[in-house]
Amino acid sequence: MDGHRRLESTDRPPAVGVLFNYHSAVVIANTLKKLSPKMRIELVSSGLDLSENDKRKLDSLEILFTQPNLVQSLKLHLLPNLKWMHCLIAGVDLIVETLKSEKSISSFPVTRNASYFDLQMAEYVIGIILSRERRIADVHENQRNQIWDQEVFRKFRPLTDISIGICGFGSIGKEIARVAKTFGIKVYALVRNLPTEAEQSPTVDEYKSIGELGDLLSSSEYLVSILPCTPSTNGFYDGDVLSMCRRKKTVFINIGRGNAVSESTVIRALNEGWIGHAVLDVFDKEPLPAESPLWSHPGVTITPHISGTHMIPERFVKVALDNYNRFLRGESLLNIVDVNKGY
């Protein structure tokens, strides 16, 4: 059972509530209207404080397009008629706890906007790698000093000489593998269950199970973590795990969630020479507090959670629209969140 009802022929299509950050909410609503003129859209307030009017809107809604941080503290009894919630972003960890704790109420499916963010996150990862391998910062430094020095750049590694270990091999991980392969990078993928030969992707050179994490870490010049935030990924890289990166002084890139590794682990791993550098896009607390030692550590690159935050409206709402049509026809929805797994 998908938990939603088939549309009766006499029914008007249910209204879709949009609860999202202000400017984006308007763009999203307008884009939905443009692509699906018959869709009825209710723009709910995008603030964290809901007015009485907002609550009235929510009360009747059967469909809600939203983002987890805005509904995380929402009492689900405010959504008594909800039949389907779609998260317009990829990471749903903030709402999973709410759903689990209010199990008796939350019998509706939750879907998420997976696949939309894949390519831009892969772009970010390759951009980071290229920027380091081709020493763009040093090139700029030389230009500032008007130094023409070819010799110093002669010995770069072509990407065909390096390996990347991808931890978290969902749709984002697969896209990173595809783009990495475009440049001839050797790809290791960490998976929970090793795929059969028929299921294997041609862009992965070697699959590794969780037990083989050490292998993956010691073989990769770059480690990209796209692990979701779930209880099983808390502190995934903490302790001595990153010491296995020592062989290649792996560069650690985190674009998943900040729970996977603590600040002190990152700093220790850098100071002990386990990892060569850390590129962090996600943190336990965001924005990263000014007093965090990560800001001043030379071995750390900080990016403000931007590996996948650009909205191209028509593409952004594609999964939502596909699912809306499926919902109306009583078909199964795409990218359903498994509340027990947490993604």
Add this chain to the structure above:
Amino acid sequence: MIRCVQTEIIKRLFGGKSVNRSTTLKMLSVDPSSSVGASMRKEEGTRPLVGILATFVGSPLEREIADAVQKTRPDIRFEVFVRGKPTISEKEMEDLKSCEILIADPNIILENNLVNNLPNLKWMHCLWAGVDRFTRSFSPSGPYPSYLLTRNGDFFCIQMAEYVFGYIIDKERHITEMKKLKEQSLWKRLPYRTLSELTLGIVGFGDIGKEIARVAKAFQMNVWALVKSFPKDDEQCQHVDEYRLSSDLPELLAASDYVVSILPSVPSTDGFFDGDMLSHCSPKLTTFMNIGRGNVVKDETIIAALDRGWIGGAVLDVFSVEPLPDDSPLWTHPKVIVTPHIAGLCISGSKIAGDFVQNYDRFVKGETLPYTVDWDKGY
């Protein structure tokens, strides 16, 4: 007719799974020098004397190449090893002149007046992709050397693509700016565009251009290519959305968020982008990238185009004069990135050795060699 050459790189690109190496050779045109070369080649069974003229002082590269060839193919008479800088001694000159095959940087040959002074030479192989200084040193109608000249046409392709996309993504995703923000402990999200929303115009569509198109398509970019003549249906590159002829350059410039010039240096490309040509870039404030040769655009043209708001930025790896003179305004213009001719620089001695050995075997059999320079075309 140009046919695609499958290389080692393709094998690596498909996850290490083995792909049959195509033995199709690249034929640029009917090459008069190759038929001359073929007629002068020894019959199978004889062993031509091979030498290498090292380019960079202190660089171990040529030694790596020589060692790799000698080790894997002791049957090859690889007996001459000369350092081209700072000077070549009398004895070394004689050694070079005795070579029938020479691996060399043609510029060093030029500098030492050896162009027409290598009486035994049948085939010179250049380690680099561009041989324009050498080819432009001859008068347009010849006479040309009697030996073959081949160049390293495909080794650099993927590296050039790395360079191009490294700078494009660095710019679009503000990677350099974010370093500066970190220095100030500033958490600030800068809006960005994805490559999938952008158009790349490739001017000069040889193997390097095709490789760049392939990678552009992996990022879902819209790709335009400027060509000398429209390819026939079965020759069209699957990664190109729009082909345009040289006369349509203005249209290509207007459509492109990024333009990459990979044009070789030949008389017809001199000043290709000079004058008002770059004014056509204003609709999208195109970023102009040059990884071909510096003859296509003057320093002053770039500066003027930036200051007039024709182009939004310039990423330049090649220049009319290299090293770029100290007084060039390009060094200090805030919208210009100067890189010291490093887009395709890394060379693997063992890979070059492997390629050379393959060509050597073709040579002694009298077969056509890939990337044989057509003296008339200049590349």
